[in-house]
Amino acid sequence: MARNTKLSRATVSAIVEELIDARLVREARVGASRGGRRPTILELNPDVGRVVGIDIGATHLIVVVADLRGRALAECELGFDIASGPEAGLDRVGRAVDEMLRQAGCLWESVVTVAVGVPGPVVSKLGMVVAPPIMPGWDGFPIQKYLRERWAKPVYVDNDADLGALGEWSYGAGKNESNLTYIKIGTGIGCGILLDGQIYRGVLGTAGEIGHVTISEDGPPCTCGNYGCLEAMAGGRAIAQRAQLAIKAGQRTALTAISAARELTARDVAEAAKEGDAVAQQLLSDAGRHIGSALASLINLLNPGLVLLGGGVVGAGDILLNSVRAAVAERSMRPSLQATRVDVGSLGRRSTVMGAVSLGLTHTFHSYVEAG
Ligand SMILES: [Zn+2]
Known part of the structure; x- marks a missing residue:
């Protein structure tokens, strides 16, 4: 040592x-x-305390109770509706945490730290999101303060993509790569940037909003109020909307039958693409091209060693990944391109929640050391 x-x-x-x-x-x-x-x-000693990691998504909630080595003792993934607002939403989170602690055989007293990922721009000092495009009703709600008071524990709130980068770096495909970026393609598109082994948060904590980089100046309106953002052209919601348009235009696709029964999701498109549906494949390939263009700029700017893709849309097959790689190869400067690998994260849907565990552990060790 x-x-x-x-x-x-x-x-x-x-x-x-x-x-x-x-x-x-x-x-x-x-x-x-x-x-x-x-x-x-x-x-x-992994049993001195427990850390709770939470990933709040637009449509999912993942909770992990882990020991101090980051091993999951209990874990669940539930459906979630971010639009139900902070009070109802955090109440559901609280019940899920109670249930996971029960399953892990732990008492609240053993919990030393809780860390939470949310799908919006987090102002680090305040532990709240400000003007989050896909979190209606959460603007300015003091998430961190609210949960600290509810649980009487140290609680940390961070952006989901930042935690995704941290999760992949700590436990996944990003091990040994201290300059990496993690792109989360869910309902929206976020980006966590790890520079020299530290999450880069910017002045306020909102750095990495690659979803709101302009791809087409006169493109479709975005939830942020702008036009032609990457998210509005290639995020999960945009992919689903484009699938609807293709169906309306009379294109032959297996998605027509699904959309007759319920609302289409980007995951449906990804699944259909995997099954060989040409329309779905084209939609994913278009999305990948837009994402690749934005990534080429990011690679030129930051020169990372590794770019990892994650989020619900990425898991199904290589179509999106190949399209992203092609656009990156076409548009980034050759020296930075040669130094950068573009790949899929290895933790799948768990990147963010494991990043939350990792963040919780870091704060836990700091607090032990500071307390002497
Ligand atoms: Zn936008």
Whole structure:
């Protein structure tokens, strides 16, 4: 440890002693001698406390109860309607957390930190979203304060795509890559930017809103009030709307039968594309081209080592990914392109919630160290 941290051996032992006193680290066993005294092997004590990670989406809710190594002890994914507003929505979140703690066999007393991802621009200091395009009724609602008072625990609120980047970096496809961006293509499109191993949040905390980069100056209206944003052309909602238009125009597609029964979603389009439906494939390929154009700009600006795609639309097949890669290859500068891999995240729908667990763990360790 002294070698890796470049701290003196005495400093390291003092810190380790503090961590042992806080029960955060424990002596696991005595290791084999390499000439001198036999070393004591230390390990993190995963059972000192529990961390709750929450991913609030526009249409889904995921809750994970994890130990201090980030292992999930209980986990659920439920349907969710963000438009039900903050009070009803957070009430549902509270019930889901209670149920997961019960399933994990934990009491609230064992919870040390809670971290929550939300699909809107988060002002970090205030723990609230401001002018969120796809969170009607949540503008300015003090999510962090409300949950802190409800649970009497440290609660942290962050953007879902920022947490997606953190999740993939901590547990997924982004391990060992400290300059990465994670693009979440859900109902909207968000982006988490990790630079030198730190989430880049900007002055307020709202950095990474790639969904509202202009792709076409006279394009369709966007939920943010602008026109021709990436999200309005290639987000999940836009993909579903374009599928409706294709059906209206009389194009032959399997989606017609689905839309007769219920409202189409982007996931329906992705599934149909996977089954070989030509109209659905064209829709995804168009969306991928727009996303790739925006990504080419991002790659030129930031020169990341890795760009990961995530969110509900990405899971089904390679059509979207291939189309994104083609547009990126066509439009980014050659040196940055050569240094950048574009791939799909490995945590699937869990990227954000595992990022929340990771954020919760970071705050937990900081608080232990600060408390001495
Ligand atoms: Zn917009």
